[in-house]
Amino acid sequence: MKGLTSAPAILIDMLQFPVAGLLIAGLLSAPAPVTAAAAPDISLTNVKAHLSQLQSIATANGGNRAHGRPGYLASVTYVKNLLDAAGFTTTQQSFTYNGATGYNLIADWPGGNTSNTLMIGGHLDSVTAGPGINDNGSGSAGILEVALQVARTGFKPDRHLRFAWWGAEELGLRGSTAYVNSLTSAQRSAITGYLNFDMIGSPNPGYFLYDGDNSDGTGAGPGPAGSAQIEATLAAYFSSIGVPTRGTDFDGRSDYGPFISAGIPAGGIFTGAEGTKTSAQVALWGGTASRFDPCYHASCDTISNINDTALDRNSDAIAYTVWALAGAGSPGGGTTVWSDDLETATSWTRGTADTATSGLFERGNPAATSSSGVATQLDAAAGGSYALVTGATAGSSAGANDVDGGVTSLLSPSITLPSSGTLTLSLSWYLAHLNNATSADYLRVRVVSGSTTTTVLTQSAAASNRAAAWATASANLSSYAGQTVRLQVEAADAGTASLVEAAVDSLKITQS
Structure with a gap:
């Protein structure tokens, strides 16, 4: 092996979120799907x-x-x-x-x-x-x-x-x-x-x-x-x-x-x-x-x-x-029963209990945003041009269009799931923040079935720099077989004022 180590270099000081398997699933009451x-x-x-x-x-x-x-x-x-x-x-x-x-x-x-x-x-x-x-x-x-x-x-x-x-x-x-x-x-x-x-x-x-x-x-x-x-x-x-x-x-x-x-x-x-x-x-x-x-x-x-x-x-x-x-989307493959690459508008609606005052989730073409060398928002979707992103435009500064003041969410159209087989949700995502974030800040994906809302994927922030970079995640939705559900994508700056950005893309549910 030969490698150059004597040339000037810039210290990379950024923390990406864990891969999909480090997400915590089933935080609320049953049903409790699990992640990859x-x-x-x-x-x-x-x-x-x-x-x-x-x-x-x-x-x-x-x-x-x-x-x-x-x-x-x-x-x-x-x-x-x-x-x-x-x-x-x-x-x-x-x-x-x-x-x-x-x-x-x-x-x-x-x-x-x-x-x-x-x-x-x-x-x-x-x-x-x-x-x-x-x-x-x-x-x-x-x-x-x-x-x-x-x-x-x-x-x-x-x-x-x-x-x-x-x-x-x-x-x-x-x-x-x-x-x-x-x-x-x-x-x-x-x-x-x-x-x-x-x-x-x-x-x-x-x-x-x-x-x-x-x-x-x-x-x-x-x-x-x-x-x-x-x-x-x-x-x-x-x-x-x-x-x-x-x-x-x-x-x-x-x-x-x-x-x-x-x-x-x-x-x-x-x-x-x-x-x-x-x-x-x-x-x-x-x-x-x-x-x-x-x-x-x-x-x-x-x-x-x-x-x-x-x-x-x-x-x-x-x-x-x-x-x-x-990636670890749908183990063993399977038949796609629902997907949304977000390249066309598909009637995602804003959550009625949202409290955030800026950086609201939207379907948009994200613009690159960074602070002190940490990429907080990427200039590209995971696939194609559009994603669900908190404040798609860059704004005048890194903190101009990040999430502030509480929770922002979007709800998918209704999805009727088949009554049999293994049902797997897969998606691409990131959560980015600076070291002024707290563990109260988060990105979540939830399933809404009737009057019950259950968290299936979640990532909490911390008081450290996390750079934006797309990763994949999956969750088992078999507990919802035969039901009509909606997916809820949610991000929060819920602690002290901190710089928080999030995005989700390439959502898919498969049956195997």
């Missing part, structure tokens, strides 16, 4: 066990796992056997470089929309000088354990998931380049995002995210459209655990290179290589003013060359981002 599962906590013990296996493979094969050497193929076999047993469909793609055969391992999780594929990858090879446990056993082990958790949890995302372990990265991105070059134009178009994880456990770590939106203004410029969302989602996880991040340039030194060259949005994490941590970075993250990884490309890049805290945080960040970006 949260991203799992990734076991550091399990990730370290994979690293120990890679270390043992290197030790038994001349001290490395390099391209064309037996240690590399043994590493591929180790990963492949675990994925095959877990139910993945694996492909061992071969290529030739420097007179030696190299291998990429591709693992597809069954299901999801294959025309909207999210790829997660990292290189599995080491240099010839050492076993490559941080570079890049760490990324390889992290994504392996996330893939195994996909299988263990029975995750059924909307997007198709494809995991990859690349060969010969250390010789110039040879494996990932061979893979991208092997794809037809249609196959490339079907890959709508690529996440790269290369060196995520450096012993003197920094927390760098690839600069998808070019907010740093250095180097190669932004990634393809969609890269900014990947960066924001990763940043959201680190903000949620109180760890600041900095940007690192798309400098082409890791396996995202062929993907962004093909116009595929990308992002990822990097904890530092041969660069030296500055005094300012020591103040930010701790550690010492020395190299991020003193064993970079050396024989001492062994199992002892890992910072467990960084490895644990980054493995959890991988899972968070996969779950957030893959």
Whole structure:
């Protein structure tokens, strides 16, 4: 792995809401639908066990796992056997470089929309000088354990998931380049995002995210459209655990290179290589003013060359981002019984008990709004041009059209639900606020059935910055089978005056 860490960077200090599974369902009396599962906590013990296996493979094969050497193929076999047993469909793609055969391992999780594929990858090879446990056993082990958790949890995302372990990265991105070059134009178009994880456990770590939106203004410029969302989602996880991040340039030194060259949005994490941590970075993250990884490309890049805290945080960040970006709308698919993409007006009506004085929910084309570098309102709907949004226009300042004075809500038209099957509500949403918010502020989705109103999805605010970024959520509505209901979307600035924005889009109810 190679990555730029010495260029100037801007601190990303924003907290995105949790993914759909962290929403709280059924807060009121029965019926009490439930939400989709949260991203799992990734076991550091399990990730370290994979690293120990890679270390043992290197030790038994001349001290490395390099391209064309037996240690590399043994590493591929180790990963492949675990994925095959877990139910993945694996492909061992071969290529030739420097007179030696190299291998990429591709693992597809069954299901999801294959025309909207999210790829997660990292290189599995080491240099010839050492076993490559941080570079890049760490990324390889992290994504392996996330893939195994996909299988263990029975995750059924909307997007198709494809995991990859690349060969010969250390010789110039040879494996990932061979893979991208092997794809037809249609196959490339079907890959709508690529996440790269290369060196995520450096012993003197920094927390760098690839600069998808070019907010740093250095180097190669932004990634393809969609890269900014990947960066924001990763940043959201680190903000949620109180760890600041900095940007690192798309400098082409890791396996995202062929993907962004093909116009595929990308992002990822990097904890530092041969660069030296500055005094300012020591103040930010701790550690010492020395190299991020003193064993970079050396024989001492062994199992002892890992910072467990960084490895644990980054493995959890991988899972968070996969779950957030893959979506979990209607498990197993199903028949759509009602949907509203909000591109045309469909008679949503304002709540009769609303108290908010500004920033009222409306169907609108949202305008970008930010404060102190925190995006509080996005300039795009989750799909198309329109969404349900609190105060769609930007106004003269960030606080001009945010929610103020209490509750604002909109009620959908009446929806008659079928009397059988599993009924699932899915939607896209965000809640954004600054650190003057309180836990009394919230976004909720409720079901109104006769005289009963039940909360099925809710997200409370907190006294911290949360940046706007679209995520997906789902709730089981089977308890309402055979009933005629309305959905109520509700946001509140219910505590002290605070800056609160919210939006909902792409609502759908399916029967399966």
